[in-house]
Amino acid sequence: MEVNKSFRVSAEANMHNAALRIIQSKGYKIFLYPSESDAFYGHYWAIQEHRDFIAEDPLQLLGIITIWETNGDNWNGTDRRNLRDTIASRAFPDSVAAIENLSDEDFKEQVDDYRLFLNRIFPKEILPENPTRQDFFDVISNFYKWDLENFYEWENID
Template identity: 75%
Template sequence: MDSNKGFRLSAEANTYNSALRIIKSKGYKIFLYPDQSDDLYGTYWAIKENRDFIAEDPLQLLGIITIWETNGDKWSGPNHENIRDKIASNAFPDSVADIEKLSEEDFEVLVKDYTIFLNRIFPKQVIPVNPTRQAFFDVISNFYKWDLEQFYEWEK
């Protein structure tokens, strides 16, 4: 695999077979427990020895198997840092005051990380170089509302 070449993969139904093949290659037996409702497909079960893993789709199933294989029966792991809340608070700051609370080092890391992320979405730089905390807040709190087509007008 060429790490210099761009690549993107999203969680879609066309990745389900790949996930199921990986689960099967790990020695799990896989079953589908049909749902009583015609609206729902059912739940996927992966069974190996005395371990059962249950999820609504193969990607979730592979995810929880990986969590268990990494952390064992104490699946939540030794470090109980709430990463999900930290990611959410970065994505949805209430005000520029939330950004101002960050140390200079933490702010620089956040700007660098979001520059990488937003450069994957937009064809041009949207975070100014050395942004003020207000300028950074303005971008972070609005980028998902922008019309992407305005950024691709050069293609027309």
């Protein structure tokens, strides 16, 4: 595997066979419990010894198996932090005041984290070098609404 080469993958149907092969290689028997509805394919089951894992698609199935393999029967783990809400509150700050309430260290970390993320989405840097908290809020609150194809159209004006 080349580590210096860029790579991106997303959860799509063309990943299902890879997920199923991994699950099977771990020794699970895989079944599809068909749905009575034409709108829904059914649930995938992975069975091994006294453990049953059930999901709507192979990627979810691999995910819950991995969670169980990591945490065991205490699948929820011992770390009780609510990362989902933390990540969501970073993505959807209520106001610039939420950004202003961050310590300087937390603000710098958030800017660095989002710079990494935004540089994967946009072909050019969109965060100013040293953004104010208002600048940062404006970008975070709006970047997902921007038309990526026409975002840099202004550069083509003579």
